[in-house]
Amino acid sequence: MTGEDAGTAGVYGAEAADPFCLRAGEARALLRGHPWRRFAVLGDSIARGVGDAVAGYPQAPLADRVAALLAAEQPALGYLNLGERGLRTRQVRERQLGAALAFAPDLALLVCGANDALRPGYERRAEAVDADAAAIVRALQGAGALVVTFSVFVWSSYPGLPVWLTPPPAERMAWLGRRAAALAAELGTVHVDLAGHPAAGCRDMVSADGLHSSARGQSIAAAETVRRLGARVRAAAG
Known part of the structure; x- marks a missing residue:
């Protein structure tokens, strides 16, 4: 799959018609002249790209799609995806941060926290989760990387979780989203806020496990990421 195919619909009819996805040529226009040469991804299964296929959308994970679109403008782009299913934020810090720093990225994408928030007791652990996320972000920023958070x-x-989990996981996930946005504002990351996205209520956004985004969700998340990065490119150009 080429960078253009990965993010600008190509032969994928449903994606081409989706009002939330990238239009043909949009990514190229947004990312033209971007400065990034080394792109690292840290996090959990969302970073890794777990999700079901959806007819009319490419089966390409969020991070791979963003990498392909960046590489379309910078063919020598280095890309490292450290994402691993099931990790909590502290585990991302412990297992992935060292390798990410050794890669020397100038752009890093961090997606974590869902495995913390889905579990009961997140309310008591939220500050510690934030502290681990902040430590990851600050270390990457200190090494010269622009950090994208979610x-x-x-x-x-x-529905993939036991019904006895209380309060409902949706409440904890919404709280995670608000805390992530606040932390991003404090730390100055490029933040992609999908928590209240209007497409989230569509059935084809969710994989059969009831947890992960489908290919459509991956496509929309990639589109929002590219748009936020494009805004940073335009701002830097003055």
């Missing part, structure tokens, strides 16, 4: 999609229900 408030992930929040589903109205999480």
Whole structure:
């Protein structure tokens, strides 16, 4: 899959018609002249790209799509995806930060926190989760990387989880989104806020496990990421 195919619809009819996805040529216009040469991704299964196929959308994870679109403008782009399913934020810090720093990225994408928030007791652990996320961001920034952070999609229900989990996981996930946005504002990251996205209520956004974004969700998340990065490129150009 080429960078253009990965983010600008190509032969994927449903994606081409999706009002939330990138239009043909949009990514190229947004990212033209971008400065990034080394792109690192840290996080959990969302960073890794777990999700079901959806007819009419490319089966390409969020991070891979963004990398392909960046590489379309900078063919020598180095790309490292350290994402690993099931990790909590502290585990991302412990297992991935060292390798990410050794890669010397000038752009890093961090997606974590969902595995903390889905579990009961997140309310008591939230400050510690934030502290781990902040430590990851500050270390990457200190090494010269622009950091992209996320408030992930929040589903109205999480049928893949036991019903006894209280309060409902959607409440904890929404709280995670608000805290992630506040932390991003404090730290000065490029923040992609998907928590209240209007497409989140569509059935084809969620994989069969009831947790992960489908290919459509990955496409929309990539589009929002590219738009936020494009805004940074335009701002830097003055």
